Amino acid sequence: xxxxxxxxxxxxxxxxxxxxxxxxxxxxxxxxxxxxxxxxxxxxxxxxxxxxxxxxxxx
Amino acid sequence: xxxxxxxxxxxxxxxxxxxxxxxxxxxxxxxxxxxxxxxxxxxxxxxxxxxxxxxxxxxxxxxxxxxxxxxxxxxxxxxxxxxxxxxxxxxxxxxxxxxxxxxxxxxxxxxxxxxxxxxxxxxxxxxxxxxxxxxxxxxxxxxxxxxxxxxxxxxxxxxxxxxxxxxxxxxxxxxxxxxxxxxxxxxxxxxxxxxxxxxxxxxxxxxxxxxxxxxxxxxxxxxxxxxxxxxxxxxxxxxxxxxxxxxxxxxxxxxxxxxxxxxxxxxxxxxxxxxxxxxxxxxxxxxxxxxxxxxxxxxxxxxxxxxxxxxxxxxxxxxxxxxxxxxxxxxxxxxxxxxxxxxxxxxxxxxxxxxxxxxxxxxxxxxxxxxxxxxxxxxxxxxxxxxxxxxxxxxxxxxxxxxxxxxxxxxxxxxxxxxxxxxxxxxxxxxxxxxxxxxxxxxxxxxxxxxxxxxxxxxxxxxxxxxxxxxxxxxxxxxxxxxxxxxxxxxxxxxxxxxxxxxxxxxxxxxxxxxxxxxxxxxxxxxxxxxxxxxxxxxxxxxxxxxxxxxxxxx
Numbered sequence: 001x002x003x004x005x006x007x008x009x010x011x012x013x014x015x016x017x018x019x020x021x022x023x024x025x026x027x028x029x030x031x032x033x034x035x036x037x038x039x040x041x042x043x044x045x046x047x048x049x050x051x052x053x054x055x056x057x058x059x
Numbered sequence: 060x061x062x063x064x065x066x067x068x069x070x071x072x073x074x075x076x077x078x079x080x081x082x083x084x085x086x087x088x089x090x091x092x093x094x095x096x097x098x099x100x101x102x103x104x105x106x107x108x109x110x111x112x113x114x115x116x117x118x119x120x121x122x123x124x125x126x127x128x129x130x131x132x133x134x135x136x137x138x139x140x141x142x143x144x145x146x147x148x149x150x151x152x153x154x155x156x157x158x159x160x161x162x163x164x165x166x167x168x169x170x171x172x173x174x175x176x177x178x179x180x181x182x183x184x185x186x187x188x189x190x191x192x193x194x195x196x197x198x199x200x201x202x203x204x205x206x207x208x209x210x211x212x213x214x215x216x217x218x219x220x221x222x223x224x225x226x227x228x229x230x231x232x233x234x235x236x237x238x239x240x241x242x243x244x245x246x247x248x249x250x251x252x253x254x255x256x257x258x259x260x261x262x263x264x265x266x267x268x269x270x271x272x273x274x275x276x277x278x279x280x281x282x283x284x285x286x287x288x289x290x291x292x293x294x295x296x297x298x299x300x301x302x303x304x305x306x307x308x309x310x311x312x313x314x315x316x317x318x319x320x321x322x323x324x325x326x327x328x329x330x331x332x333x334x335x336x337x338x339x340x341x342x343x344x345x346x347x348x349x350x351x352x353x354x355x356x357x358x359x360x361x362x363x364x365x366x367x368x369x370x371x372x373x374x375x376x377x378x379x380x381x382x383x384x385x386x387x388x389x390x391x392x393x394x395x396x397x398x399x400x401x402x403x404x405x406x407x408x409x410x411x412x413x414x415x416x417x418x419x420x421x422x423x424x425x426x427x428x429x430x431x432x433x434x435x436x437x438x439x440x441x442x443x444x445x446x447x448x449x450x451x452x453x454x455x456x457x458x459x460x461x462x463x464x465x466x467x468x469x470x471x472x473x474x475x476x477x478x479x480x481x482x483x484x485x486x487x488x489x490x491x492x493x494x495x496x497x498x499x500x501x502x503x504x505x506x507x508x509x510x511x512x513x514x515x516x517x518x519x520x521x522x523x524x525x526x527x528x529x530x531x532x533x534x535x536x537x538x539x540x541x542x543x544x545x546x547x548x549x550x551x552x553x554x555x556x557x558x559x560x561x562x563x564x565x566x567x568x569x570x571x572x573x574x575x576x577x578x579x580x581x582x583x584x585x586x587x588x589x590x591x592x593x594x595x596x597x598x599x600x601x602x603x604x605x606x607x608x609x610x611x612x613x614x
Contacts, residue, residue: 017587027576028535028583031562035533 007042012053065356069366072349076363079342082335089332096325097152100179104144107182110189112136117193151175155325159332172329176322183318188310191295199283199290208282221261228254456481461488534561535584539593542609549594549609555581 011025012018013034018041019025025038043052106116113136114122126133154175158168199205232254235247288296288306298309350361357365458475461484532540538557541547547557559577585607588594593611600606 017590019583019586024579024583027579031534031558031580033534033580033583034587035536 007044010041010043010049010053011038012041012056013038014057016050016053016057018049018053065353066366068349068353068356069361072346072353072361073363075342075346075349079339079346082339082342086332086335086339089328089335093152093156093328093332096328097148099321100151100325101144101148103179103183103186104147105140106186106190108144109140110186113140115189115193117197147178151179155329156332159329160336172326176326179322179325180315180318183321184311184315187314187317188307191291191310191314192307195290195292196287199287202286202290205283205286208279208286221257221264225254225257225261228257456484458484461485534558534580535587537561538584539588539591539611542593543611543613545613549588549607550605551581551585551607554584558584 008020009022010018010020011022014036015034017034022040028034029037039056041052041056043049109116113119123133154171158172228250232247232250235244235250238244239247288299291306291310294313295306295309298304298312299306302309302312304312353361461481462475465488467488538547538554541557542549547553555577558580562577562580585594588609588611589596589607591611594607594609597605597608
């Protein structure tokens with residue numbers, strides 16, 4: 001069970017696509033899968049991840 | 060590069076590879092012995108089970124004709140007679156191979172092997188002893204002596220005269236009794252005694268004949284039995300005579316002994332295969348280690364034709380294949396982070412840094428993929444053997460000395476203090492300088508294929524290809540394009556191979572992307588394609604069908 005108070009890491013790319021596995025994101029970046037490198041963002045489990053990513057990209 | 064060390068490593072790899080090929084051949088033969096033993100075990104078990112549950116194999120046809128109406132029993136026992144010995148033989152085969160490959164506690168191995176071997180001995184001895192009985196009985200029954208004894212009559216001798224005497228005495232006694240009623244005879248005791256005498260005599264004759272008949276049958280049976288025993292193999296009769304046991308015991312002792320020998324032979328396969336597999340693993344690991352050492356020593360992957368009289372060490376190959384190529388400053392292939400880290404730890408440069416325009420470090424520094432495999436930049440160096448090195452002992456130098464002489468900064472690496480052929484070093488340095496200058500001249504020029512190496516903020520370099528609208532395409536976009544243009548099927552295997560071809564075809568490092576990592580990328584591509592609305596999971600998926608359906612556009 002995920003603790004609601006614990007944040008989880010989200011790896012996202014500038015086009016808004018995101019995943020939750022940092023190792024997979026590293027692997028994808030290592031072959032330039034999505035053209036750019038990912039960035040990381042911490043969100044609460046209840047957060048709308050896509051909204052959070054979009055907000056981060058807009059800021 | 061220490062040529063003599065590389066030469067030794069090359070010869071050791073060749074020796075190890077030859078040894079490995081020999082061991083693999085031995086393993087192949089051993090595997091065949093396992094297969095044959097499996098078939099033999101199955102047949103022996105089958106004979107045993109068939110004999111126990113169905114019928115003796117000899118005479119089975121006539122037995123079958125008599126029992127064809129028993130269909131249910133026939134089917135059930137036939138299935139049993141096939142599956143039971145097959146499963147038991149397979150278990151034995153699997154067990155013996157398992158112990159050859161995997162290490163186990165000796166007590167456990169001993170117990171299981173004992174059970175399997177004991178079962179084998181019992182089955183084999185019962186099967187083979189029954190077969191021996193059939194062989195000897197058949198041989199005895201076909202002999203002429205057996206036929207003569209069998210046809211010998213043993214019966215009672217009928218005494219016809221005694222019967223007529225008794226009848227006459229009975230008649231006289233009857234007349235006497237008639238006369239006695241009329242008072243013409245005082246008594247009939249004489250006639251009665253005469254009749255009784257005849258009857259007693261007849262009974263004694265019959266008893267005597269019966270005893271004679273029994274004795275004759277016994278003699279005949281014993282003769283047949285002895286004839287059958289005499290038909291057994293001399294080995295069985297020798298055991299019978301030596302130990303004073305019956306022929307059946309003798310047969311059991313011999314067949315058990317033979318079964319034990321077969322089981323021991325079968326068991327020896329465990330030892331043989333086990334040692335060969337260990338040897339194969341050790342050789343494989345040694346070859347890997349030695350090839351890695353060879354890669355370190357020479358900067359190139361091992362090839363059997365290296366160091367042959369008519370071959371050369373192609374330094375252009377060295378530059379293209381080595382994760383840390385000596386003397387060319389720029390990798391010819393896209394590399395991953397761990398490879399770049401290795402490279403950064405071992406910078407051995409041949410480019411005059413004072414003559415290069417150091418470009419400003421930008422987040423996405425572009426460098427065209429270097430196409431250095433040309434005739435101008437190819438460097439060939441004769442494969443020097445140890446005798447050749449000795450001949451040139453008076454013309455030796457070190458890499459550090461020669462690099463300093465050319466005004467090239469060299470790293471603090473002890474390997475560069477090793478003494479090498481001076482002419483060779485100078486030749487390599489000169490070629491390296493030429494190649495470095497050629498490389499510098501090609502910087503920022505787009506390649507024919509348009510592939511680019513992107514250096515990001517962290518110094519990481521990745522492949523990129525410009526799209527039609529000028530934007531860089533990632534590997535995923537290239538895959539989507541390939542699927543759209545039907546160059547790659549949007550299913551697991553083709554995508555997996557497409558990715559592998561794109562990222563691994565030029566890799567020669569010791570840590571290439573393994574299958575799991577490529578599978579992870581393939582799954583990530585599919586997830587992204589589903590997210591982008593290009594693909595969806597097949598809700599009607601069945602085994603053998605498509606798991607995913609491409610719903611994006613195709614040309």
